[in-house]
Amino acid sequence: MDTVIHASHLTKLYGSNAALSDLNIDIQKGEVFGYLGPNGAGKTTTIRLLLGLINPTSGSATILGNDCQKEKSEVHTHIAYVPGESTLWPYLTGKQTLHLLGKVYGRYDEEYMQTLIEKFQFDPNKKVRAYSKGNRQKITLIAALMTRADILIFDEPTSGLDPLMEQEFRNCIIEAKDRGQTIFLSSHILEEVQALCDRIGILRQGKLIEVGTLAQMRHLSALQIEATFATTPPDISQIEGVHNISISGNMLKCSMQGDISVLLDVISKAKPKTFVSTEPSLEELFMTIYGNHSNNLEKQS
Numbered sequence: 556m557d558t559v560i561h562a563s564h565l566t567k568l569y570g571s572n573a574a575l576s577d578l579n580i581d582i583q584k585g586e587v588f589g590y591l592g593p594n595g596a597g598k599t600t601t602i603r604l605l606l607g608l609i610n611p612t613s614g615s616a617t618i619l620g621n622d623c624q625k626e627k628s629e630v631h632t633h634i635a636y637v638p639g640e641s642t643l644w645p646y647l648t649g650k651q652t653l654h655l656l657g658k659v660y661g662r663y664d665e666e667y668m669q670t671l672i673e674k675f676q677f678d679p680n681k682k683v684r685a686y687s688k689g690n691r692q693k694i695t696l697i698a699a700l701m702t703r704a705d706i707l708i709f710d711e712p713t714s715g716l717d718p719l720m721e722q723e724f725r726n727c728i729i730e731a732k733d734r735g736q737t738i739f740l741s742s743h744i745l746e747e748v749q750a751l752c753d754r755i756g757i758l759r760q761g762k763l764i765e766v767g768t769l770a771q772m773r774h775l776s777a778l779q780i781e782a783t784f785a786t787t788p789p790d791i792s793q794i795e796g797v798h799n800i801s802i803s804g805n806m807l808k809c810s811m812q813g814d815i816s817v818l819l820d821v822i823s824k825a826k827p828k829t830f831v832s833t834e835p836s837l838e839e840l841f842m843t844i845y846g847n848h849s850n851n852l853e854k855q856s
Contacts, residue, residue: 557584559706559737560605564614567600567761574600576761578614582739587732589748590741591841592758598741599639600761602710605739606636618706635660635704637695639711643683649694650679656698668701674723688715700727707731708739713747725751749837757841772840777810779833782822789825794818 560582567575575597582588592598603609605616607627616623618630643652657663672679675693683691692715699707707728713721721744728738728751742748748755749769756766765772777798782788788807791797796813805828811818815832822830 558582559584559586560588560616560618560739562601562605562614562616565601565604565611565616566613567597567604567609568612573761575604578763580756580763580766582737584737585732585735586754587728587738587740587752589752589755590739590758591745591748591755595760596758597761598758599710601758602636602708602739602741605708606631606634632661633705634708635699635702635706636708637699637710637712639714641691641695643691643694645684646682648680648682649677649686649690652683652694653679653698653701656694657701660698660702660704663698663701664703665701667703668697671697671700671727674727675720689717689720692716693720696724696727700731703731703734704736706737706739710741711743712740713742713744721747745837745841755837769837769840777812777835778815779835780807780809780811780818780822781829781831781833782807782827783829784825784827786825789821791818791821794821 558581560580562578562580565575565578566573578597578601580588590598590601600609604611605618605623607623607630610624619633621629621633623630644655647655653668657665657668671677675697677690677693677697681690683694686694692713696712699709713724716724725747728740731738738751740748740752754766754768755772756763758764784805784807786805788802788805791807791809792800794817796815797809797811797818799808799810801808807822809818811832
């Protein structure tokens with residue numbers, strides 16, 4: 556696969572404070588990459604560095620082989636960006652704004668723009684000052700998507716949208732991926748990231764602490780196990796990785812972290828009537844990663 560976005564030891568300091576520290580990532584063509592972390596973790600700083608809006612303290616970033624600092628003009632011909640908050644021209648109509656943003660980018664698909672207007676149920680004839688926050692967000696989303704840019708960078712893209720429009724946004728991202736576009740998605744909505752992203756990077760205090768697919772990350776959190784038996788459940792208290800054991804009558808509940816084969820062997824020998832295992836959601840993984848990292852920091856301090 557072709558690397559589209561590359562960051563090498565990318566670092567941004569403000570005085571002694573590291574807004575971003577030693578970031579190393581490679582994002583491939585056609586990939587949807589989710590970028591997670593709480594406020595202040597370094598997500599927006601990363602995006603500003605990729606866009607060339609701020610200069611790194613050290614390290615470098617390239618987009619399609621072009622240096623994000625030295626070749627900004629070339630970089631921007633391949634990117635469409637949606638910020639979390641946009642300032643638009645209040646006295647222009649929605650349609651005028653879309654045409655202006657398209658001309659600023661340099662090219663756009665007018666037929667696709669009309670399709671997007673219908674998809675997002677957007678009235679383009681009102682002045683921007685009359686739109687709600689959600690409708691102003693629709694303008695920036697339509698403007699980015701209609702360019703069919705090689706790379707779409709989104710910073711909290713569904714802020715202000717209702718659930719129906721959030722789903723429409725997801726459909727558009729899936730279509731963009733199918734066309735081979737690359738999507739960099741920074742979002743607080745874990746369900747959105749889980750539904751869309753091929754890989755996920757998780758930031759904490761300016762550092763990338765985990766990166767991978769959901770499947771690769773699931774070893775970090777526990778499976779939830781529930782089984783029922785005709786008689787008393789078996790004793791699993793000595794099995795490594797088993798915790799949170801709960802027995803109520805003939806029902807057994809527990810969490811399992813690590814190799815599940817020994818637990819399955821014990822349960823199967825006891826002839827369970829029912830057996831259900833649930834993989835951790837992205838939210839559970841996120842909280843596990845942050846909790847574990849907090850504990851590690853406390854132990855080091």
